[in-house]
Amino acid sequence: MLSRTASDLYWMSRYMERAENTARLLDITYRMSLLPYRVLEAGQQWAEPWAVPLVITGLVSHYYERYPELSSDHVLRYMVLDPRNPSSIYSCLQAARESARSQRGAITAEMWESLNHTWLEVRPMDFAEVTNRGVHEFFDWVKMRSHLLRGVTFGTMLRDEAFLFHRLGTYMERADNTARLLDVKYHTLLPSASDVGGAVDYYQWSALLRSLSGFQAYRKIYRDAITPVRVAELLILRDDMPRSLHACMNFVYDILKQACDSTIQEPERLAGEIHAQLHYGRIEKIIAFGLHEYLTNFLGQIGTLSEEINEDFFTPAYA
């Protein structure tokens, strides 16, 4: 398939996944902010709940150029419908739709209609309307549109190369997002690791799990109190947990094994290396190594893989 098509499909699904992840994170942050607990530790402004969406998307300075201070209202405005923010939900849905429009021939009519419909609905929305109806309703809508696209994709798309690159985008974005979220949250959560059980900790941990649809999974698997080590294990190493790093890399590795051939091998090798670390990893070792260091290393590897995919598949140099 055309390199440009592969690239557009990859980014189409990355943007849709990003919109969903942002909606999940903002939703849980908003709900947490309604609780009567102070969670801000001195000297950790960057880990304040409303800063987390900005830190994860690398938009802290971009945000402060436009808004004077950190507040729930401003962050929501900025992350939900602000077209000037390239990572706002609005911008992500627009970018996904534009990629789809360029590649209508490579995706099914139902996929295009689903994405186009989403865009036509979000385009006229204004922030006051969203808050009047309740932001939660909006976030649910974003998640449902993402679920719908995924369902339509699985239900209608030919299992060809286009499908592979579409799926690759989803899992690359998700792995990146889960790792960043865990890393940022880890810093606020770490000081409490020794005295798990307090209300603040409970809500903090459960909020993290909920934002990744992992709360019920945790209960089912561990049937016990929520502890940081188990949360880390669930989100990093459990491959039956769909948003964990291991699960994402299972897909990424599998997809790249199919997409690579005798001329292009490096993406598969890199993915295999990352996958092996997760597949054979032990949480005790990771904690001993340092969770932050581990995740930083993981994000670096994912970044390298992302560049390799771009060079080998999307912008091949020949002629």
Add this chain to the structure above:
Amino acid sequence: MSEARFFNEMHLPDGAIRQHYQPFADWLADTPPDRIAQKRAEADIVFHRVGITFAVYGEESGTERLIPFDIVPRIIPASEWLMLAQGLRQRVKTLNAFLHDIYHDQEILKAGIIPPEKVTGNAQYRPEMDGVTVPKGIYSHVSGVDVVRAGQGEYYVLEDNLRVPSGVSYMLENRKMMMRLFPELFSKQPVAPVDHYPDLLLETLRSVAPEGVSNPTVVLLTPGSYNSAYFEHTFLAQQMGIELVEGQDLFVRENTVYMRTTKGPRRVDVIYRRIDDDFIDPLAFRKDSMLGVPGLFAAYRAGKVTLANAIGTGVADDKSVYPYVPELIRFYLGEAPILNNVHTYLLAKPEDRDYVLAHLAELVVKEVHGSGGYGMLIGPTASAAQREEFRQRIIAAPEKYIAQPTLSLSACPTFVESGVAPRHVDLRPFVLSGRNVTLVPGGLTRVALREGSLVVNSSQGGGTKDTWVLES
């Protein structure tokens, strides 16, 4: 313009329904107005959601608009279509023969049928194509011929479009929409299907692959998503199952065209290009083109790739060549023309010019190289100031203009704000030339939505209708 002055597609002069419209008229009378209103609204929603839109030049970039769709079909009886189809095939065969001739032996010039300055002196003539052999001698693989009815219902060819004619996707989508909204209508009358157009197109494109290529790779080359016809490009590529490429996706190495794929370079044999000649190769034509493929023209001349349509077809659909088409038919095919030409005054001729300047209020004046309804004067509806402006423009550069009598285009009942009223229509059938010359029964019917207006172009507020050719 009074009711009696134009041919009404549905009604006889006494107001009775024409026979081929009777089943539709009965249905319309029996269907509650709110059901129709609801269905018309549904059509708008679906067209938006499916994204059947076109970009409008001169408006904010990325502006997408719907082309208004009217639910009253334009119906053509079987016998009329038979004549039309024969006439269209005859015309397109002739124009292809003409193109082959003028880029080779130029017999037509030697025979003195058409003055050389209309051909080799024409800005649309591409000297680069002299002596270039194209597969099967076909230049215009996809031809859109604009046909109107005037007077008592006689058909006239208004113009030939042999460069990159567009609109076929609307023909197909309009049919899909009608079948979705009013499936019951299709059980009342045998409407000839058009859905196989993409298959015919692909077959046509494959049949003109370079010599020796047995399983050709066909691609559609688009200028990109900001082009007004981008929807059509994606639609056709998808329907044919071929790659939709932009210039940046292709490259030329040793006179062979390749596309960049995830599995390395892949050879391309036939390019259905929707980019104008000027922009197709910055090395051969416009150097500032960002849309084209450097080296493409050299590969084309070497016979390593087929372009559809060929380079240089514009000379055959030029308005200054149009008046000679009936003579061309006699010359190349030895047949009498089946379809009428509209009488055309060439303003470079002194006697024609004198007549036109004296009768500006009755005539339509067109720029020879204009298209899309831009740069024309419709005498009867123009203001005195507009007529005067054109008079000056004609005097300054007469060779740039032609004039034709104002045809009282036929009208078809159409939904407008005040209800159903007649509005003027034209018809663009699409003729495919490859191993055979074929066309699907029908075409794109465009309708001028403003009362009395004769301009049907979508860029000028025109709408479209489904076109039904009856099978019996």
